[in-house]
Amino acid sequence: MKKKLLALTLAALMAMSLAACGGQSSTEPAQESKEPEAAEPAAQTFTIGICQLVQHPALDAATQGFRDAVVEALGEENVTFVEQNASGDSATCTTICGQFVTDGVDLILANATPALQAASAATGSIPVLGTSVTEYGVALGIDGFDGTVGTNVSGTSDLAPLDQQAAMVKELFPDAKTVGLLYCSGEANSQYQVDTVKGYLEDLGYTCTLYSFVDSNDVTSVTKTACDASDVLYIPTDNTAASNTEAINNVAKPAGVPVITGEEGICAGCGVATLSISYYDLGVATGKMAVKVLTGESNISEMPIEYAPQFTKKYNADLADALGVTIPEGYEAIA
Known part of the structure; x- marks a missing residue:
């Protein structure tokens, strides 16, 4: 009887042990969680x-x-x-x-x-x-x-060197006496340029007169007045003039008055030469x-403020030929 009781007790203990082991084996060890990969920051827009x-x-x-x-x-x-x-x-x-x-x-x-x-x-x-x-x-x-x-x-x-633009007038037209400076009175930087160039030209012996237009409506009439009284015209980097080069050329070319300009775009439309960026x-x-x-x-x-690193002497070949202006070496033809 005692042996039978002992056997039953051992059997019960073994069953409990197996159950414990089974429960333990059914529980998987916790996996180490991975940190989500950081998304690349979005590019600034x-x-x-x-x-x-x-x-x-x-x-x-x-x-x-x-x-x-x-x-x-x-x-x-x-x-x-x-x-x-x-x-x-x-x-x-x-x-x-x-x-x-x-x-x-x-x-x-x-x-x-x-x-x-x-x-x-x-x-x-x-x-x-x-x-x-x-x-x-x-x-x-x-x-x-x-x-x-x-x-x-x-x-x-x-801003191109204004003293060198004045010197260009002297280089190309040494025998000229009068220079008309044509610009829009509503552009502060145009006023600054013509005032400055006027001083340089007068130092070179020219008689200078300022001719200002208010807007596109009076470009033609003011240009005619300037051409009637001038041997050469000078136009600075003026936006109104740049938008009206055809009107200016339609007056200056028939009058035989050459134009020196402050930038290439104006020169291509109505000028003979420029010192441009x-x-x-x-x-x-x-x-x-x-x-x-x-x-x-x-x-x-x-x-x-940053400035243009270089300046180039350029000329309008067609207009120079039409007006009989000889361009010396050192000038690049406008394409």
């Missing part, structure tokens, strides 16, 4: 508002150079350009830049002086880069301008500045 004063070859080239440089650095898929043209109207520049501020763009490109003035007035926080602007101190009314605006504004200048390259330089601002590499308030 930017919206850039472009306010271009008017459509003409120089400003168009600057805008294209800007866009190309930004896209190359940031990728086309990461940049949205909102491009607006003011058709030569300063008030429209104000409207365009105001809308950019309302829309909260990340940066404004202001192409030409009135566009820069409008953008600067519209915002003190959104970065503004100018291009095709001759003198920032004049454009923004900064006394004692030292090359850095110091606010949310910077950019590039299209590449506006495309100027736009590229501005685009590179924009990338530094957008990515946080540079603080726009500390960025000095």
